[in-house]
Amino acid sequence: MPAPADAEAEARVEITKTASPALAKPGQKITYTVELRNTGDADRPDFGFTDDLSGVLDDADFDHDASATSGTVSFTESRLTWSGDVAIGQTVTITYGVTVNDPPAGDMRLSGELVGGEGSNCEAGSTDPACGNLDAPGLPLLYVLMTADRETVDPGQVVAYTVTVGNVGTAAYPGAALTGELSGVLDDAIYNGDARATGGTVSYGASKLAWTGDIPAGETVTITYSATVNTPDTGDRVLDSAVQARGGGTNCPGPAPGPARPGEPLPVTGLGCAQRVAVEGVTISRTLAPEEPEAGDTVTYTITVTNPGRIAYPGARLTDDLSGVLDDAVFGDVEASSGTVSYAEPVLDWRGDIPAESTVTITYRVTVGDPPPGDSALRDEVVGVEPESNCSAGSTDPDCGTEPVGIAPTPASASGAGPDREPGAATDPVPESAPIPGREPVSPPVSDPGPIPSPTRVTGRSPAPPYGPGWERPLPIPCPVGGPCAGPGRPALPFTGLPLGPVLAGFLLLGLGLAPRLCHRRGTS
Known part of the structure; x- marks a missing residue:
């Protein structure tokens, strides 16, 4: 086989x-x-x-x-x-x-x-x-969206930020990592230490907010935090924040953008990766020269409007109420480095544009009376109407001019000399300890002195007061009704002799009347 x-x-x-x-x-x-x-x-x-x-x-x-x-x-x-x-x-x-x-x-x-x-x-x-033909692997993809609850903020207010991270891919994203850059915020604000996340771990240090975690496909993690703007704001008046998602597969791969140059838009590396919040307002200051004005001085006021931030303010406006100045002074002239300034007593009104990182100055002059006819104090009130400023209505900031500036008397006025005084004239002041005879003491002025009483006619002659050496005589004493003016201070009328005509006529008539009588006596005798 x-x-x-x-x-x-x-x-x-x-x-x-x-x-x-x-x-x-x-x-x-x-x-x-x-x-x-x-x-x-x-x-x-x-x-x-x-x-x-x-x-x-x-x-x-x-x-x-x-x-x-x-x-x-x-x-x-x-x-x-x-x-x-x-x-x-x-x-x-x-x-x-x-x-x-x-x-x-x-x-x-x-x-x-x-x-x-x-x-x-x-x-x-x-x-x-x-x-390798079955169960084709998918790809993770993170979509990051950073938002703020406002576009502008006033000093002292809070800005709330939200960072939403969603996995819009077809596979889980293990070890996702985000970094929030806050250095552009912290020059104007304080981080409130309140960062929270719906998943993963969030931490803060060295002006950066960090988050790490796993995000399954189709899931979303939300991170929130806030900052309070300084009062006053001493930074660049712009809150620039940005977020970077490291590791690829995100719309914010980074690095986080830095601050923009003045006038440029906020740089971004992707949609929703950065936010800019403008701090509203400008800084206003008011100075005067001389700082301690005297009666008769011309005082120059300078209002400086400073915009240190990167946001321009078109159509800005401020006013200065001079009611408390014009009771003692006369308005002179006004000028501004830009914009339009007008004056309608008693309010000065400026309007114009304030570019980013710029300064506008408004200058006006007043001349103080000698002596000042008012309360001897200059008090004006600067109000920043638009945009927000340290001189908003009702502000107590001394830079806004709400505090009165006292007016000192000039040395000439204090010594009794003035523009109409003759050189070498007596300047002895009246001592406060000795009353002036015939004059009632004058009370200090009050805010509401009431009606002025009508003068009373003098019906009797006042005795002549004893004037001492160096004393000035008071006003002339009024004449009594129906009487001659022979009081102190008014000289007696001079004697010019008897009137000759009436005297001779009287003697002639007397002689004619006596002649018949004399003749009759001689006949009878």
């Missing part, structure tokens, strides 16, 4: 495809490794496989770095092909890489399709997971 023939020898090629890393992030390089191992009992000449990378390269770029330990490898039109011999027990290794786009633009799944030759585990239609 013939011996049975030996069974025909057969080659068997086992294919295994792996990726490193297995779960990649946008921006990362993925290295694919395909191993061909002949587990049969015969050589396998002219073996090959094709890996269709169309489902990978919609989200990645081929790195053109394919290599093989034997055989020939090539790449054409999104297909990688290898061909060669695989001996019994031999393992051939083929490697090639792709770099995932950041952000990916396809279906966010890396789905290749490897088909091996006959006699392998990856023939067409194979469901062997070793071929």
Whole structure:
């Protein structure tokens, strides 16, 4: 009986495809490794496989770095092909890489399709997971949105920030990390130490807010914190904040943007990665020269409006009420370095634009009376109408001019001299300890002295007061009704002699009347 023939020898090629890393992030390089191992009992000449990378390269770029330990490898039109011999027990290794786009633009799944030759585990239609055609890995993608609860803020107010981090990809994002840069905020505000997160861990240090955590696909984490603006604000009057999400696969890859130059928009690295909040208002100061005015001085007022921030203020306005100045002084002239200034007694009104990092000066002059006819104090009130300032209505800031500035009498006025005084005239003041005869003491002025009484006519002559040496005489004493003015201070009328005509006529009539009588007496005698 013939011996049975030996069974025909057969080659068997086992294919295994792996990726490193297995779960990649946008921006990362993925290295694919395909191993061909002949587990049969015969050589396998002219073996090959094709890996269709169309489902990978919609989200990645081929790195053109394919290599093989034997055989020939090539790449054409999104297909990688290898061909060669695989001996019994031999393992051939083929490697090639792709770099995932950041952000990916396809279906966010890396789905290749490897088909091996006959006699392998990856023939067409194979469901062997070793071929890498099933459960294509997805890609994580973080969308970061940073917002503030307001666009402008006044000194002393609170700005609340919210950073929302959502995984809009098709795979979990392990070890996500965000950094919030607060240095552009803390020159104007104080961090309130209130950062909270709905997931992961949040911390603060060295003007930076840090958060780390894992975000599954389709999930969202919210981080909140706040800052209180300084009063007064001594910074650049702009709260510039930014967030950076490290590790790739985000719309805020960083680094966090720095502050913008004046007049430029806030730099951003992606939508929602930065926020700018403008601190409303300008700084107003008011000075006068001389600082201690005297009666008769011309006083120059200078109002300085400073905008130290990076936000321009079109249509700004301020007013200065001079009611408390004009009771003692006369308004002179006014000018401004920019804008338009007008004066309608008693209010000075300035309007104009205040560019970023600029200063506007308004100068006006008044001349103090000599002596001042009012309360001998200059008191004006500067009010910043728009934008917000330290001189808002009702402000007690001394730079706004609400405190009175006293007027000192001039040395000439204090000594009794004045513009109408003759040089060398007597200047002896009246001592306060000695009353002036015939004059009632004068009470100090009051805010409401009441009606002035009507004068009373003098019906009797006042006695002449005894004036001492060096004393000035009082006002003339009024004349009594129907009487001559012979009181003190009024000289007596001079004697000019008897009237000659009436006297001679009287003597003539007297003689005519006496003549008949004399004749009659002589006849009878």
